[in-house]
Amino acid sequence: MQTTLQNTSIENTAFVEYDYRSQQYQEQSNTVTFKTVPDSPEPRTPAEITLMHNSINFSAQLQAANAASGNSGFSSPISSRTINSTNSSRSFSNISSRTTASSTGAALNGAFSVQSGQCATDATGSNLIAQPTPTDYQGKPLAIPSTLSLASDEFFKVGDTIFVHIKDLDQNQNAALIEKIIVTIISDNGNDQETIQLTETNASSGLFTGFIQSVDVNAVGATAFNCELSVTNDSSMQASYQDKLDPRDLVKAGALFDPNSYVVNADTGEYVNGIEVTLIDATTDLPADILSDEGGVFPNPVITGNSYTINGTTYAFPYGGFAFPVLASGDYLIKVGGSAYHKYPIDELKLLNDINALPSGPFNLDELGSRGRKFISGITFRLDVPVENLDNNVILTKTSNKATAGIGELIQLTQST
Ligand SMILES: [Ca+2]
Ligand SMILES: [Ca+2]
Numbered sequence: 435m436q437t438t439l440q441n442t443s444i445e446n447t448a449f450v451e452y453d454y455r456s457q458q459y460q461e462q463s464n465t466v467t468f469k470t471v472p473d474s475p476e477p478r479t480p481a482e483i484t485l486m487h488n489s490i491n492f493s494a495q496l497q498a499a500n501a502a503s504g505n506s507g508f509s510s511p512i513s514s515r516t517i518n519s520t521n522s523s524r525s526f527s528n529i530s531s532r533t534t535a536s537s538t539g540a541a542l543n544g545a546f547s548v549q550s551g552q553c554a555t556d557a558t559g560s561n562l563i564a565q566p567t568p569t570d571y572q573g574k575p576l577a578i579p580s581t582l583s584l585a586s587d588e589f590f591k592v593g594d595t596i597f598v599h600i601k602d603l604d605q606n607q608n609a610a611l612i613e614k615i616i617v618t619i620i621s622d623n624g625n626d627q628e629t630i631q632l633t634e635t636n637a638s639s640g641l642f643t644g645f646i647q648s649v650d651v652n653a654v655g656a657t658a659f660n661c662e663l664s665v666t667n668d669s670s671m672q673a674s675y676q677d678k679l680d681p682r683d684l685v686k687a688g689a690l691f692d693p694n695s696y697v698v699n700a701d702t703g704e705y706v707n708g709i710e711v712t713l714i715d716a717t718t719d720l721p722a723d724i725l726s727d728e729g730g731v732f733p734n735p736v737i738t739g740n741s742y743t744i745n746g747t748t749y750a751f752p753y754g755g756f757a758f759p760v761l762a763s764g765d766y767l768i769k770v771g772g773s774a775y776h777k778y779p780i781d782e783l784k785l786l787n788d789i790n791a792l793p794s795g796p797f798n799l800d801e802l803g804s805r806g807r808k809f810i811s812g813i814t815f816r817l818d819v820p821v822e823n824l825d826n827n828v829i830l831t832k833t834s835n836k837a838t839a840g841i842g843e844l845i846q847l848t849q850s851t
């Protein structure tokens with residue numbers, strides 16, 4: 435028996451003959467051309483890619499923040515709840531929704547061996563240099579190589595290190611050797627692009643870890659293939675992995691940086707400014723503890739569209755927007771302050787898909803969080819909150835021509851009755 439050589443082109447055309455009402459017919463399919471690929475020692479396995487971050491020590495930062503703000507006797511729920519520290523894994527076991535942080539949609543967390551990696555200095559991916567020491571979003575160096583507690587998350591802080599985990603068992607081609615694979619990372623529509631090398635977690639795991647440092651594009655601009663990914667708040671990134679031996683094995687995962695959420699009028703789709711939003715800790719039923727990016731105490735509740743200055747850093751919410759920058763991972767609920775004009779949560783019979791179909795949709799709506807039910811958050815979240823017009827005879831609404839506005843940018847407000 436003869437073996438077909440690697441990279442041989444094979445053309446395949448299917449024919450079918452059949453009788454219909456005593457007539458004979460013959461039909462021919464498209465011709466499909468494919469190339470043979472090298473035999474691997476193992477059957478091909480599909481890859482899984484997951485984006486993860488190193489958990490911050492939320493409870494320690496909160497204690498420091500409270501002490502700094504003269505709140506040492508703070509009767510915070512901190513003592514009565516278990517907040518995961520850097521050494522404990524997050525519990526996402528009851529998560530109900532899929533995460534874009536993983537190509538499988540499933541959450542992943544635990545302790546992972548991470549080696550110092552390499553990154554490509556050009557698009558060919560063949561010129562690699564050692565990656566600099568990664569830092570967390572507060573600029574603290576992360577000791578690498580080491581075993582880190584990592585949790586999948588589709589939300590990151592600008593400046594965070596994004597850890598990439600790949601499971602592709604057929605890339606463990608040599609059970610005695612720690613092997614490497616390559617991952618491509620792009621930010622928002624290709625504004626920046628990086629290629630990083632991932633290292634097998636041990637000689638025969640078929641699991642690979644690596645990382646890319648994110649940096650603030652407003653501070654350093656964007657340069658492709660310089661070993662750091664330039665991003666800004668409310669922007670996205672995508673990581674993709676192509677099995678070099680299997681053209682069909684291509685997987686992707688995506689994440690967002692410092693997203694804003696919005697209060698949305700469920701009848702018109704307009705963003706609603708000046709609404710009080712409270713994040714409730716579901717385990718205590720009290721307003722949750724929130725930290726600013728720098729580790730200060732962040733206000734809760736907040737007002738949509740307002741600005742807050744914490745330790746010299748100003749958070750300016752866009753029109754109708756709000757955010758809670760840093761949370762302990764856990765269960766939360768969103769409450770909306772009372773209003774003469776709006777009702778929240780919206781009627782159970784109102785479909786989120788109908789709201790998404792409004793002119794400025796689709797929104798980031800969720801059957802749990804957007805309806806005032808308990809949802810799970812990691813370090814931060816993006817969740818739009820629909821409110822309904824109350825059935826008043828005269829309803830005064832303020833609408834804007836823009837969903838977001840830069841500093842100093844004019845926003846046209848229209849009042850209608
Ligand atoms: Ca594979
Ligand atoms: Ca190996």
Ligand SMILES: [Ca+2]
Pocket residue numbers: 626627628656657658659660661662663664
């Ligand atoms: Ca870059």
